[in-house]
Ligand code: PEP
């Protein structure tokens with residue numbers, strides 16, 4: 192049976208609900224975060240993503256703002272009505288992150304961090320578990336089991352690309368994983384075409400392909416000034432590009448027997464924030 196995961200003010204993912212989760216790779220400044228948060232809310236996203244704790248390959252790279260970044264996310268969430276999806280890196284930070292976030296993200300590098308999986312398994316709050324870049328589907332499902340066995344059944348799986356041999360793209364986005372996972376589990380499956388391709392111009396086609404393959408949602412990176420981003424600028428959509436993609440997805444979603452998921456109060460919150468209050472066309476019910 193297909194499972195639905197709920198969070199925030201009425202957001203649902205899975206079943207017939209399709210949820211677009213979007214925002215910057217990392218929280219950098221209040222201004223940049225608010226600009227992107229307002230833009231993705233105005234475009235109809237279901238949730239705001241953004242890393243406060245960043246898993247960076249080099250210790251010299253920007254590591255995220257940590258606690259102050261969580262506070263900025265919480266403020267952006269109040270401003271827009273969008274619930275927050277953000278990564279937790281360290282089992283010792285789980286309670287802190289759970290206080291600001293609706294959904295805790297376990298990143299690909301931590302897919303088999305078993306103490307961290309056990310810790311989020313103790314929560315009764317959704318967890319978005321990303322597939323490791325060299326993990327099989329069996330390993331992803333076994334990692335999810337650590338969370339489920341703790342009694343937390345609110346798990347969303349995320350395909351974000353695996354290590355390929357071709358440097359044309361950052362990773363090899365394995366869209367086959369979507370129907371395979373849907374066969375093997377009732378847990379919702381989302382796709383991250385931003386990390387999966389590493390290139391902004393490939394995000395829209397792979398996002399649409401993911402919807403067609405049966406994904407229950409998408410995780411997409413958006414930045415107001417990608418050239419100056421501290422992290423993953425090459426794969427970030429600009430707000431206008433994101434709005435265009437969101438509009439296209441919203442037209443496609445009903446044809447896939449899905450409904451567009453949004454927080455119940457998002458329209459009024461976005462209007463209050465002064466962002467793009469225009470009517471959200473042809474909402475969005477399965478025919
Ligand atoms: C992210 O979503 O910002 C991220 C670091 O992703 P991944 O763990 O898939 O590399």
Ligand code: MN
Pocket residue numbers: 216217386412422423
């Ligand atoms: Mn990123």
